[in-house]
Amino acid sequence: MRTIRHGAVLAVTCLALATVVSAMASLNVALPDIARETHASQTQLAWIIDAYSLVFASLLLLAATLGDRFGRRKALLGGLALFAAGSVGATFSSEPGVLIALRALLGVAAAFVMPATLSTITSTFPRDQRTRAVSVWAAVAGASAVLGLLASGVVLEVWSWRSVFWLNVVLAVVAVIGTYVFVPESAEPGKQRVDVVGAALTVVGLGILVYSVIQAPEHGWASARTLAGIVLGLVVLAGFVAWELRHPHPLLDPRLFRNRPFSAGTLSITLQFFAFFGFIFVVMQYLQLVRGDSALIAAVSVLPMSAAMIPSARLAPRLAAEFGAHRPWIVGLIAVAAGLVVLAELDADSSYWLLLAGLIPLGAGMGLAMTPATAAITDALPSRLQNVGSAVNDLSRELGGALGIAVLSSALNAGYRGSLDLEGLPAPIAEAARSSLAAANIAGTRTNDTALIEHANDAFASGLHLALLTGAGAAVLSAVAVALLLRHGGSRSPDVHADTDARLGASERG
The missing domain is CATH 1.20.1250.20 (MFS general substrate transporter like domains)
Structure with a gap:
């Protein structure tokens, strides 16, 4: 060996x-x-x-x-x-x-x-x-x-x-x-045996849901196609929950979510990364296409967010020990929302100081909220279920990011197209401008139409405003949910571990 x-x-x-x-x-x-x-x-x-x-x-x-x-x-x-x-x-x-x-x-x-x-x-x-x-x-x-x-x-x-x-x-x-x-x-x-049906339901349900959200600006948010897709995706995911409740070897036992700290941590991580990755998708395009920054300058511009995130994450355990986990957790989520509200005010003429004023509370809030949320997921489970806790933490992060990119990009697209006035432009140029800001800039440069470029930049800022306010709303929703779930100290449901242990024991014997 x-x-x-x-x-x-x-x-x-x-x-x-x-x-x-x-x-x-x-x-x-x-x-x-x-x-x-x-x-x-x-x-x-x-x-x-x-x-x-x-x-x-x-x-x-x-x-x-x-x-x-x-x-x-x-x-x-x-x-x-x-x-x-x-x-x-x-x-x-x-x-x-x-x-x-x-x-x-x-x-x-x-x-x-x-x-x-x-x-x-x-x-x-x-x-x-x-x-x-x-x-x-x-x-x-x-x-x-x-x-x-x-x-x-x-x-x-x-x-x-x-x-x-x-x-x-x-x-x-x-x-x-x-x-x-x-x-x-x-x-x-x-x-354990492999739950192939559960995995298939997850892929189909999430795929339909995210597809419907991303394509919504193409077909209209109120269109029958968009609404039917969202409803169908949710129905398939509900079918996944029903299947997992009956399956002897579930990928994820839904009974775990009876534990309120576990549910609070999972929901919080999902919504935090919903806002975070959606923000990254939007702001990288804003910095390069609207402000005209290079790729390197755009990446360096968001580093203050990390500079605020690291010390606040290190401080979070001490604050949790002194004031209780839920207080810094909720403050962090509110800070994330506040940062996104500030960033939603960005436009083509904004200074870097406005960007900085939003990045610092966003980063600090992520650090304050992420640590107690992750701890709530892992601490809520017994030692034999720590692998489940790790998987749920990873899943919450990636699912939140996927949904955040889908929803915030869709809001950005809807806001951009809704604010773009293309009257009087030739059809090919108008269609190119509608497709993306990058295409609008190319069309405006080739035709020497600076007014088109300026108007497209303003329309993109309108879309950014809508997208980042949506992210801020998700952070506020998370703060409210955490406060409600932990309002009585977040005591765990005593039968959850026993139920899950019994199911796992049966799985291992099978």
Whole structure:
């Protein structure tokens, strides 16, 4: 038996984690270049970003189960290899539809990689080293999105948007080599059977729901097609809950949500990342297309958000110990909402100081709220269910991001099109301007129509206003929900653990 080098295992798993987490945000910096070169519409840009997040979230529970059962090292190697291959394919693509399909493929790969990183750490590290290792993992998970933006901004200063995918390839290949050399195999082959029906219901339900939201500006929010799609998606997801309640080996036992702290943490993480990733999608386009910043300057411009997030996250446990977890948690969510309300006032003539005034409370609020929300998910469950808690935390983050990008991009698109006055313009130019701000800028430049560019920038600011107010509303909703769920101290339902333990015991015996 070879000696396990725990430091190397931690470094490799964190690199693999950073590779898939950063990919969720890093491509946002390249959206203006992608729009200009591929002529992607605003809806297609949303799909290029959200195809990754949607598939990632939909397959996360199933991939975690498969990794636990058949081998986490195999899941890491296979997922990273697929991630590298899909990224190579994306570097040679020039059609929006092909990019969307390849980003979905990368989402499949990421779904296998992310849960396998944490499960590898918890299964290979001794108990006395595990807490420190998990804290490093959590720090990497939190910082990777912003670091991805910054790294993409740097490479885009020298190369085209395809360099973002080449960066994915390099990171994934190094992680594959490290996994092959240093990471031991671990698995729990008798843990549980695979709930294929539950996984299929999740993918179909979320797919229909997100598709209907992203396409809503194309067909109208009140159209029969949009409303029917949203209702159908929700019905399928309700069917998933009903199936999981009856299944002896559920991907996720809905009874866990009887535990109020667990429910509060899950809802809070979902809505926080709904607002956060939706904001990143909107603001990267604003900074480059409206303000005219380069990709690197745009990425650097949002760094104060991280500078505020890190100390507030470190401060959150002390505040929770002194005032109770729910107080800093709720204050953090209100700060997120306040920051987004300030940022919603941005327009073509705004100074950087207004952007900074919104980024600081947004970052500080995320740090204050994220720590107690994550702790509520894990602390609410007994030790034997910690893997479930980790999976739910990851799922909440990715699902919130997918829905946030879908809803806020849809609100941005609706606001942009609703404010755009194209009367008197030739039909081809008007159609191009309606598709996206990047296309409007290209059309205005080619025809020397500065009025079109200015008007399109103002229309985009109107869409940004609507989108960020929607994100602020989600943060307020989360604060209210947390306050209501924990209003009596958030005592747990005593029968939840017993019910779940009994079901797991029956699963293991089966």
